[in-house]
Amino acid sequence: MTDGCDSAPGGGLKGDVWDVACGSIEANLVRYVCDYGKCFALYVKPTYKLTRLLGVFKMPPKRLLSHYKIDTQRNRLLVVSCNAEDMLLPRSNFTFYEYDSNFKLLQRKEFNISDHLMIHDWAFTDTHYILFANRIKLDIAGSMTAVCGLSPMISALSVNPSKPTCPIYLLPRFSDERTENWDWRVPVDAPSQLWLMHISNAFQERDGNGNSEIRIHASTCSYQWFDFQKMFGYNWQSGKLDPSFMNLEEDDKDLLPRLVQVSINLDASGNCQKCSVEPINKWSKPSDFPVINPAFSGTKNKYTYAATSSGSRRALPHFPFDTLVKLNASSNSIRTWSVGSRRFIGEPIFVPKGDEEDDGYILVVEYSVSIQRCYLVILNARRIGEAGALVARLEVPKHLNFPLGFHGFWTTHK
Numbered sequence: 159m160t161d162g163c164d165s166a167p168g169g170g171l172k173g174d175v176w177d178v179a180c181g182s183i184e185a186n187l188v189r190y191v192c193d194y195g196k197c198f199a200l201y202v203k204p205t206y207k208l209t210r211l212l213g214v215f216k217m218p219p220k221r222l223l224s225h226y227k228i229d230t231q232r233n234r235l236l237v238v239s240c241n242a243e244d245m246l247l248p249r250s251n252f253t254f255y256e257y258d259s260n261f262k263l264l265q266r267k268e269f270n271i272s273d274h275l276m277i278h279d280w281a282f283t284d285t286h287y288i289l290f291a292n293r294i295k296l297d298i299a300g301s302m303t304a305v306c307g308l309s310p311m312i313s314a315l316s317v318n319p320s321k322p323t324c325p326i327y328l329l330p331r332f333s334d335e336r337t338e339n340w341d342w343r344v345p346v347d348a349p350s351q352l353w354l355m356h357i358s359n360a361f362q363e364r365d366g367n368g369n370s371e372i373r374i375h376a377s378t379c380s381y382q383w384f385d386f387q388k389m390f391g392y393n394w395q396s397g398k399l400d401p402s403f404m405n406l407e408e409d410d411k412d413l414l415p416r417l418v419q420v421s422i423n424l425d426a427s428g429n430c431q432k433c434s435v436e437p438i439n440k441w442s443k444p445s446d447f448p449v450i451n452p453a454f455s456g457t458k459n460k461y462t463y464a465a466t467s468s469g470s471r472r473a474l475p476h477f478p479f480d481t482l483v484k485l486n487a488s489s490n491s492i493r494t495w496s497v498g499s500r501r502f503i504g505e506p507i508f509v510p511k512g513d514e515e516d517d518g519y520i521l522v523v524e525y526s527v528s529i530q531r532c533y534l535v536i537l538n539a540r541r542i543g544e545a546g547a548l549v550a551r552l553e554v555p556k557h558l559n560f561p562l563g564f565h566g567f568w569t570t571h572k
């Protein structure tokens with residue numbers, strides 16, 4: 159991301175389908191895959207902290223969270239850092255930075271929260287930074303093995319399920335008369351215990367009396383299921399991937415990551431009147447990696463895309479994901495596109511083309527288990543669930559294969 163410029167030849171997403179498939183996409187393919195790899199490294203290191211305990215003291219004092227945000231309305235890059243030592247302490251320091259398109263720092267705001275938290279993703283609106291408090295505690299036995307260098311740093315931590323709710327911190331993004339009386343140290347309590355995975359968008363709507371509603375679209379899972387040491391089935395001791403951890407019996411599948419809408423009603427003074435949680439469009443299948451058209455970030459959006467499961471496999475029915483779902487919050491419609499047998503997908507990425515919210519392409523990496531090859535799949539976002547949704551499937555060069563990817567991003571060549 160901070161590399162900034164695209165050195166790949168070719169234009170942005172202009173022209174017809176084959177311009178896209180053969181020109182821009184291909185020219186950006188290596189960059190996409192490389193960025194995927196880079197983001198995976200960022201994903202693992204700052205948030206799950208697969209480092210030895212001694213590493214804590216060698217870390218830079220502030221570490222960037224892997225998830226950044228683009229405020230398209232203000233044309234700003236938003237990032238947040240945490241203090242390295244906070245992973246061991248019952249306090250959490252977060253510093254938010256806002257940059258313009260030339261990477262000039264426009265704003266820096268710091269907050270200290272008196273709780274032991276692990277934040278992986280976050281959100282912003284016109285007025286707030288939003289943090290879901292994933293609560294953690296020291297694991298005494300794990301700390302001992304980490305101190306001895308026998309296990310990764312992550313084994314020193316475990317989830318802290320002592321609260322039946324999910325604290326959500328609404329931090330004032332700007333200092334003005336509307337925010338000067340807010341006590342941001344008091345979190346909003348969502349009525350159920352949620353471990354936040356990823357957020358696709360948050361936005362705020364106001365009525366004529368100054369009351370407002372914040373809506374957050376996210377993937378969350380249960381504290382009962384989340385396990386630092388087993389995420390995505392990766393076993394750090396054997397170095398192998400066993401996706402069975404990501405699969406549960408039918409009665410327990412609601413513990414797995416799924417898509418939710420969190421709605422928070424605030425009065426004119428910023429006090430919470432109500433907070434509710436419900437599945438987005440009642441879509442209850444295990445899902446993660448929700449994304450939207452980035453041009454709509456921070457504003458009311460209609461479409462959410464996510465990786466999900468068809469549930470059609472007898473073995474490993476919930477993960478790896480084999481389906482892309484498109485949810486329309488306006489009509490409550492649900493559209494899906496699925497890969498073939500023994501093929502899986504990673505995180506979808508939306509590439510805008512025109513001004514309409516779903517005018518664009520979905521990029522997703524498909525992995526074929528039987529031949530151990532990756533494909534970069536390009537879908538027409540408007541036609542998900544219809545004939546002709548598949549625009550192109552490009553074979554990834556063998557030396558760039560990766561079986562399960564996580565995050566990536568798209569930049570146009572400007």
Ligand SMILES: [Fe+2]
Nearest residue numbers: 201278356565
């Ligand atoms: Fe992530």
